[in-house]
Amino acid sequence: MQFDMEVLKYNEAGLIPAIVQEVTTREVLMLAWMNRQAVEKTLSTGEVWFYSRSRQKMWKKGETSGHVQKLKGLYYDCDADTLLVLAEQVGGAACHEGYSSCFHNKVNPDGTVTVEGEQQFNPAEVYGKQ
């Protein structure tokens, strides 16, 4: 069966959530949103693009940090309203805070929160002091 972009269901803002999973470690790195054009650009360039709801424009993951995500696999779910992207994370860290995964805040059974993982880079050095 040929992939038809029309099969994907975008929300009222024209966006679809995309989960990014590291292809080798299988760590879930982040969730961000794509519009139709970001899906097309991800497929055509082999690097992962999203749509920023706050900036209201497309952005390439890693465009500032250089930590791009190389597309290794694309899946959509049974409802066709969520994407799963398998990617190679260049630089080893997806999170703008320097952690490999954005999901580094762990809620423990005792009700405490701890940070899991180590910072792979210093955000101030990568993005500049702001």
Added chain:
Amino acid sequence: MQFDMEVLKYNEAGLIPAIVQEVTTREVLMLAWMNRQAVEKTLSTGEVWFYSRSRQKMWKKGETSGHVQKLKGLYYDCDADTLLVLAEQVGGAACHEGYSSCFHNKVNPDGTVTVEGEQQFNPAEVYGKQ
């Protein structure tokens, strides 16, 4: 640091997306939405609850099929607007279509779509013919 439910950012409908990852296989199983009450109920019962946008009510994953998800870990991301749930998937299949993962539709580099994985159960037998 104590976990404060108020740190989570819900969207305008009061919902937050929750990615479910199988704790052992590390397969990404599904994405669904939680409201505040579903987060609380997941934490207090140790089984995973969501909020259905179409039915406008809470539902426990597996309430019909028996394929519940046992909570094994809960994370939130750097923006506190997405949850990652590590779970043990009872019955081996999260998808209502009988597949282990809802993300069984693979977009191949040649532009075709193939179904990846095998059905673990027959949906008609589990949910009844509708």
